[in-house]
Amino acid sequence: MTQPSSEPVIYLRGRFVPDSEASLSVRTHAFLYGTAVFEGIKAYWAPERETMFIFRAEEHFRRLVQSCRILRLKAPLDIRRMVELSAEIVVRNGCREDTYLRPIVYKADRRIGPILEIPDTVDDFCLFTAPMSAYLDTHKGLHVCVSSWRRIDDNMIPARAKCNGAYVNTALIKTDAALAGFDDAIALSDDGHVAEGSAMNLFLVRDGRLVTPAVSNNILEGITRATVIELARKELGIPVESRQVDRTELYVAEEMFLCGTATEVAAVTRIDHRAIGDGTVGPITRAIQDLFDQAIHGRLPDYMHWLTPAGTPVLSSQD
Numbered sequence: 001m002t003q004p005s006s007e008p009v010i011y012l013r014g015r016f017v018p019d020s021e022a023s024l025s026v027r028t029h030a031f032l033y034g035t036a037v038f039e040g041i042k043a044y045w046a047p048e049r050e051t052m053f054i055f056r057a058e059e060h061f062r063r064l065v066q067s068c069r070i071l072r073l074k075a076p077l078d079i080r081r082m083v084e085l086s087a088e089i090v091v092r093n094g095c096r097e098d099t100y101l102r103p104i105v106y107k108a109d110r111r112i113g114p115i116l117e118i119p120d121t122v123d124d125f126c127l128f129t130a131p132m133s134a135y136l137d138t139h140k141g142l143h144v145c146v147s148s149w150r151r152i153d154d155n156m157i158p159a160r161a162k163c164n165g166a167y168v169n170t171a172l173i174k175t176d177a178a179l180a181g182f183d184d185a186i187a188l189s190d191d192g193h194v195a196e197g198s199a200m201n202l203f204l205v206r207d208g209r210l211v212t213p214a215v216s217n218n219i220l221e222g223i224t225r226a227t228v229i230e231l232a233r234k235e236l237g238i239p240v241e242s243r244q245v246d247r248t249e250l251y252v253a254e255e256m257f258l259c260g261t262a263t264e265v266a267a268v269t270r271i272d273h274r275a276i277g278d279g280t281v282g283p284i285t286r287a288i289q290d291l292f293d294q295a296i297h298g299r300l301p302d303y304m305h306w307l308t309p310a311g312t313p314v315l316s317s318q319d
């Protein structure tokens with residue numbers, strides 16, 4: 001394995017190159033039309049084991065391949081190889097703190113025209129890392145609003161695909177919430193039902209049960225969402241309902257939290273200037289946060305299959 005270099009490396013066009021050399025033409029189709037799909041993956045430093053663990057890497061790359069299918073992109077590498085490269089880049093970049101990995105499959109063609117099926121075209125894969133600790137304060141109890149922007153619809157730009165261009169919707173939702181003084185925002189789908197946060201899924205507690213918008217409600221099928229559902233059912237014995245959620249259910253919930261790769265599990269204690277429950281972080285939210293924290297750091301023996309240790313022997317991808 002190559003020693004960590006001082007300048008981070010990026011995987012681009014089939015090889016690792018220094019960050020300063022990883023550039024693309026302004027004519028790139030993905031830059032002109034947003035025709036790329038991506039994943040956000042976290043790797044966590046586990047101090048007891050002196051190693052980085054990548055959380056649910058395989059599931060992220062499976063979703064990347066699904067996003068490719070929706071956008072008619074051809075991932076140039078298979079899932080196993082993309083997982084290997086992720087383990088390798090964490091070591092090459094000498095990461096020893098919580099780190100975000102961003103793999104992207106993008107339409108690299110340089111011809112003008114917003115069409116997805118281009119003869120003799122090339123779709124490429126790139127991957128970079130960035131240090132990332134907390135995206136939101138997970139424990140303070142966030143104040144969110146319901147956004148005046150609606151979530152993109154499955155028949156417009158599918159929310160199920162993690163498509164680069166679709167993050168303009170996220171940026172509008174997130175920015176207006178921040179400018180209005182909120183920590184984040186909940187987006188409704190075009191029919192007025194709750195979809196998700198700007199870049200995270202949403203859970204409510206109602207009558208001691210967890211409730212989350214269904215996968216058919218214009219949400220990203222979140223990997224953290226699936227993690228929370230599994231931990232809640234198996235470890236806490238809490239029933240989970242995945243169903244259509246009305247806006248006013250947000251106002252009468254006992255607890256609320258947001259979850260996602262960057263967000264992790266973040267407690268929400270106020271929405272649209274109304275307290276949620278008694279306005280403090282509730283016991284179910286705390287229990288889920290605690291289990292999630294143990295899982296990502298390799299402290300739950302039954303869930304070690306979710307973790308890929310960085311530095312796992314990998315095929316040489318360069319030289």
Ligand SMILES: Cc1ncc(COP(=O)(O)O)c(C=O)c1O
Pocket residue numbers: 040170196197198199200201219220221222223224225259260261262
């Ligand atoms: C729009 C959107 N919803 C939900 C999520 C949460 O998904 P995951 O838990 O797979 O990161 C994300 C984060 O990537 C997102 O961008």
